[in-house]
Amino acid sequence: MCERSADVNDLLDADGKVKGVDGLHVVKLPCSGMVQPNMIETALKAGAAGVVVCGCQIGDCYYREGNKMIRERLLGNRVPTLKKATDRRRILALWLSRPQKDRFLADTAEFVKFVASLPAPEVAAPAAAKPAPAAKAAEKPAETKAETAEAKAAEDGKDAKAEVPPVQENKGPIEDTSSEAKS
Numbered sequence: 001m002c003e004r005s006a007d008v009n010d011l012l013d014a015d016g017k018v019k020g021v022d023g024l025h026v027v028k029l030p031c032s033g034m035v036q037p038n039m040i041e042t043a044l045k046a047g048a049a050g051v052v053v054c055g056c057q058i059g060d061c062y063y064r065e066g067n068k069m070i071r072e073r074l075l076g077n078r079v080p081t082l083k084k085a086t087d088r089r090r091i092l093a094l095w096l097s098r099p100q101k102d103r104f105l106a107d108t109a110e111f112v113k114f115v116a117s118l119p120a121p122e123v124a125a126p127a128a129a130k131p132a133p134a135a136k137a138a139e140k141p142a143e144t145k146a147e148t149a150e151a152k153a154a155e156d157g158k159d160a161k162a163e164v165p166p167v168q169e170n171k172g173p174i175e176d177t178s179s180e181a182k183s
Contacts, residue, residue, distance in 0.1 A: 001026050001027065001028050001029065001032070001052070001053075001054040001055075002028075002029060002030070002031055002032040002054060002055040002056055002062075002066070002067070003028045003029065003030055004030075004031075004056055004062045004098070005032070005054050005055050005056045005057075005094075005095075005096045005097070005098070005100075006054065006094075006096040006097070006098065006099075006100045006101050006103070006104040007098045007099070007101055008026065008101055008104055008105075011101065011105065012026055016028075018105075018108065020105060020109070021105065021108050021109045021112055022112070023049070023112055023116075024052070024108055024109075024112055030063070031055070031061070031062065031063045031066035031067075032053055032054065032055025032056070032066055032067050032070050033055070033061070033063060033065070033066020033067060033068075033069045033070050034066065035053055035070050036073075036080060037073050037074070037080050037081055037082045037083070037086075038080065040053070040082065040086070040091060041082065041083060041086055044086065044087070044090060044121070048090075049090065049112075049115045049116065049118075050090040050091065050092065050111060050112070050114075050115035051090065051091050051092075052091075052092045052093075052094060052108055052111060053070060053074065053091070053092070053093045053094070054093075054094040054095075054096060054104065055067035055070060055071075055093075055094070055095055055096075056095065056096070056097065057095045057096060057097050058071065058095050060097065067095060070093075071093060071095070074091065074093055087118075087121060089114075089115075089118060090115055090118070090121075092107070092108070092111045094107055094108075
């Protein structure tokens with residue numbers, strides 16, 4: 001959460017938990033533009049049910065364009081982007097000004113309820129270690145990452161080349177709440 005967006009300081013306990021929204025923890029950063037997609041993915045992989053990115057209103061970033069940069073990354077219009085496998089329903093982006101504390105509470109409480117209604121995310125079991133092949137391994141040509149991914153997907157019975165729809169087509173809660181998009 002951008003420290004200059006919605007002023008939620010009086011809503012937080014000593015551990016950064018939001019009073020009134022069970023399960024919501026706030027991590028403050030100087031600017032939402034400091035959030036990288038891999039940070040969101042890491043939080044989700046570590047067990048977070050969802051992630052809220054909260055920044056200044058679009059066009060009103062204290063650091064000029066940080067909120068636009070993370071917004072474009074979440075929407076897939078700027079690199080680095082979220083990985084295709086990332087469940088975008090579990091990500092909410094809010095663009096709020098300092099006095100919009102009530103909107104922060106309402107939107108995040110609704111999001112927490114929404115995420116709780118989703119099925120538990122699939123967690124991949126760690127792969128078993130395979131013994132190294134003998135001397136013939138040196139004769140085998142190196143596989144590309146794509147070939148390796150396709151082979152692994154074939155083992156799992158999945159199509160590695162299946163397309164994931166872009167965020168813009170997702171019916172999940174990543175949305176543009178800026179005034180620019182509404183005009």
